Amino acid sequence: MSGVWIISENRRQSLELLNIGRQLADKMGTHAAALLYQDREHAGDCVSHGADEVMLLPPLSSEQPAESCIPVILEEAKKGDPELILLSATPRGKNMAALLAARLNAGLVSSCTQIDYDEGSKTLVMERLAYGGAAVQKAVCSARPAMATIPPRTYETAMPKTGRQGNIRELPSPPPSAIKVIERKVKAKEAKDISEARVVVCVGRGIEKAEDLTIARQLAEAVSGSIGCTRPIAEELHWLPEELCIGLSGIQVKPDLYLGIGVSGQVQHVTGIRNAKVIAVVNKDENAPIFKAADFGIVGDLYDVVPKLISELKK
């Protein structure tokens, strides 16, 4: 047995992971399998999007955490002996991946942004960022299976093909787990999803008071953009919700335009915007590192510059 496995909690993750998973399986001359541990409804979609096999875990009771599936997944992985296992780099996916890697005695490349298969040496070379985004680390796993977690939206969703066949099978129920979920709080979806936004206006510590966010909102309105922020604004000052926090440990955005106002440009933050097409910034400190990461920069006080920008944009 062998194969490229994707282990996923929802449809979008499955289809993104199947895109790269199917490509790699073809190069490696093996099959692709999907193991679904949360949302089971899209098993058929996994087949049409490239999975030769789909393994389904039974629905969990409300107090069972996703991790209770690990013993079952482990058993299947020992039987199936995959060459590569991919999961999404979401909080749950990263935790599941590390726990599985520990038990499989496998190497794991976290938040992997590129995977190449070298057909000559038959090795998988995986790329990720390190040192807060200042460095690119290339690594190989030295034991089988190789494992990686891939940030959501790194790959597009796979294209469906009609007439694809695949085997769908049920896995046994997981054993009871020592840890229990006693409550689930679903976050209110009031904040716009900035990872999809075409224009992002990002607020940094240069903003002096919470009330002054108004001028950022006015600027966002003028460019039909969404508001995002740096880590201190969300996590220390709590002026904006944590799901708007852009950076290595937050959301990674890829808009046509990133417009940073009062953003200093710490590496962790810059990593979250490196895929923006155009980066434009306003900061009064001409030595702020953000200017080195920007295409266009205005050196000036945002309280002076932003109103001028808004009126110019409205012309």
Add this chain to the structure above:
Amino acid sequence: MPTVIACFKWVIDEAYIRRSPSGDLDFSSVDYKIGEYDRNAIEEAVRLKETAGAKAIAVTVGMPEAAKGVKDALSRGIDEAYFIADSSFGNLDSSQTALILGEVIRNRIEQYDVILCGEGSSDLYAQQVGPRLAEQLGIPCISFVQKLSLAKDQLVAERRVEEGIEVITSPLPALVTVLPDINVPRIPGVKDTLMAGKKPTVKITKDDLPPLSEPLLRTISLTSSRLERSCERFGTDAAEIARFVGSLRKKGAIG
């Protein structure tokens, strides 16, 4: 009295990494620090000491130079430290670090209730040592926690997941990895730093440990991540603002 262990890593401060003209990473003027996220783990251990009467222990694996980090951790309110050091411990992979930590915690600290780790190290940020260590010790792992409390024989944790928050209960002992928003790490004062020197540190060397396992992840290269940007500067008068907006339009960045 519960015992709480905080694990930390003494890391290169990435703000000091430069790019040489040839595009290589330049580590010549770097400074070191306790990893950003590990400071939250240390702070949480000290908070549990203050609120639940716990004993707070810190453990680190690293190069002998990490002695500075041990003192830093002690000055942040930790009661005692275990310092596992060798000049070959500078580039361990997550599995090796977890194995060494597990070995020391199992054999040297017999009784413990909670192990705290940061959500990831701020140098390589692989986010694996916590879960791998929990597996080594055969204890539950609750990752990405933003709120933690200890009750009788169990802990209650709020952890972040894709859809929102899960409130988890777990029997003790358990391992918890913490998010930066769980607390605000204190800044040690002069008195704290002086006190730190008097606190006990257990030094453990490579000879006290079983032979090192092979790494499961091999780094084949570490290069500067190039950000090709034009870095054009603009002033603040009307003509410059117009030129700035014009540049955005020309690039198709705005309609």
